Amino acid sequence: PEGRSAALVQVEAALAIDPDYPEAHGVAAWCYFARSLWEGGLQQQNADGARRHAEAVRASRTDDATTLAYAAIAYAFATRELAPALEMIDRAIARNPSSMHAHAHGAVINTWAGDYPRSIALGERALRLSPFDPFAVMAWAGMAGARLMRGEHGLAIAAAGRALELYPSHVPSHLIRIAALVREHRLDEARAAAARLMALAPGYRIAQPIPIMHHFVAEFRQAGLPD
DSSP: OHHHHHHHHHHHHHHHHOTTOHHHHHHHHHHHHHHHHTSOOOOHHHHHHHHHHHHHHHHSOOOOHHHHHHHHHHHHHHHOOHHHHHHHHHHHHHHOTTOHHHHHHHHHHHHHHTOHHHHHHHHHHHHHHOTTOTTHHHHHHHHHHHHHHTTOHHHHHHHHHHHHHHOTTOHHHHHHHHHHHHHTTOHHHHHHHHHHHHHHOTTOOTTSOOTTGGGGHHHHHHHTOOO
16 A cells, blocks of 8 residues: 555656646556555545546546556446446557466456456457466456356455455455355355455445345355445
């Protein structure tokens, strides 16, 4: 979190020099998205920041795949308008078919959009492109969500576990793992996982609008997460 705050200060300094700099808008969009989703800070100002900077990237003519990927996921989260976000991912992959970021972020957005085979395909491609990349957390999380939604609970638990190895405080991966554990009737493990999540993000509440997680409210309550 401290790094993201520092990054936003530097990004604002860059945008003061060049207000139309797409790469700076992309970094800002991703930082606000991460603040909202990963840090459990779902304040309106974070969603507004993610949307504003993502829209600036979308309106630009940038060919930078990483910038487009950052903007796509921030836009999808902040607006819940998935079609424009998927268009940005397709644009990013067309510009750079070797972009790990475009594939990994695309895996998450396609899970939100309900295209689980494409999510898994993009996630697997991202891992082949850059298996040790820190952003592999996005590929694993996207695939974990897709597996959960397809009822493949064991595979969801495994994929979410890989995501958490890379980023132990990744809230969505904790939630996916908890839901899958409850569906597998492994309640003791689910409750232990819920306790770990609350230790990392004590402000988390079930009512927070994280994509696809509204399907698992009953499971989260069984695991002991607060409303």
